[in-house]
Amino acid sequence: GAVVSQHPSRVICKSGTSVKIECRSLDFQATTMFWYRQFPKQSLMLMATSNEGSKATYEQGVEKDKFLINHASLTLSTLTVTSAHPEDSSFYICSASGTGFGYTFGSGTRLTVV
Amino acid sequence: KQEVTQIPAALSVPEGENLVLNCSFTDSAIYNLQWFRQDPGKGLTSLLLIQSSQREQTSGRLNASLDKSSGRSTLYIAASQPGDSATYLCAVRRGNYQLIWGAGTKLIIKP
Numbered sequence: 644g645a646v647v648s649q650h651p652s653r654v655i656c657k658s659g660t661s662v663k664i665e666c667r668s669l670d671f672q673a674t675t676m677f678w679y680r681q682f683p684k685q686s687l688m689l690m691a692t693s694n695e696g697s698k699a700t701y702e703q704g705v706e707k708d709k710f711l712i713n714h715a716s717l718t719l720s721t722l723t724v725t726s727a728h729p730e731d732s733s734f735y736i737c738s739a740s741g742t743g744f745g746y747t748f749g750s751g752t753r754l755t756v757v
Numbered sequence: 758k759q760e761v762t763q764i765p766a767a768l769s770v771p772e773g774e775n776l777v778l779n780c781s782f783t784d785s786a787i788y789n790l791q792w793f794r795q796d797p798g799k800g801l802t803s804l805l806l807i808q809s810s811q812r813e814q815t816s817g818r819l820n821a822s823l824d825k826s827s828g829r830s831t832l833y834i835a836a837s838q839p840g841d842s843a844t845y846l847c848a849v850r851r852g853n854y855q856l857i858w859g860a861g862t863k864l865i866i867k868p
Binding site: 677687689736738746747748751 | 791793801802803846848850856858
């Protein structure tokens with residue numbers, strides 16, 4: 644079945660630094676990639692949608708200069724949290740969709756900014 | 758605007774019972790509906806995907822139904838086990854690939 648590999652699974656960084664999260668589709672071409680964040684005891688919140696080779700579409704209220712998304716190939720998308728602050732601490736999940744597929748999710752990244 | 762509601766928000770049942778989780782949506786023009794499971798602090802696992810033309814899907818002890826006209830989907834879990842304890846999320850897909858999420862039902866199966 645379709646698999647999405649997300650790394651790292653957990654990261655702790657200092658305030659002001661940047662963190663990159665990667666999502667790779669291992670056995671299918673991910674034409675569309677979604678990035679979500681989830682605060683404790685809350686549902687997933689879509690941050691942005693990206694199609695391979697084009698700029699990401701960000702949801703209202705999500706700072707595109709802070710959350711940089713790159714989807715340069717059909718198998719790789721990255722989310723970079725720039726100048727991270729403690730309020731950026733959250734659980735980030737990617738989801739990939741290819742032609743004819745439902746959605747396949749990465750295993751998530753727990754980001755803690757100290 | 759599509760809205761997805763899941764009831765109940767939390768459910769606790771003894772092991773071995775059959776149970777039903779509910780998901781309702783306001784706009785019947787959906788592409789498909791998917792049920793997911795999320796364990797604490799972990800990513801999502803897709804359980805069942807129902808295309809808009811389908812009425813139900815089954816996988817093991819799980820059965821999901823879809824009634825677009827009434828805007829409802831149910832996830833039926835037979836012979837529940839403690840390992841089924843998790844948060845169950847339903848999501849409706851619009852034509853533009855986006856998913857609209859319910860807030861989830863937290864399920865606890867008591868041994």
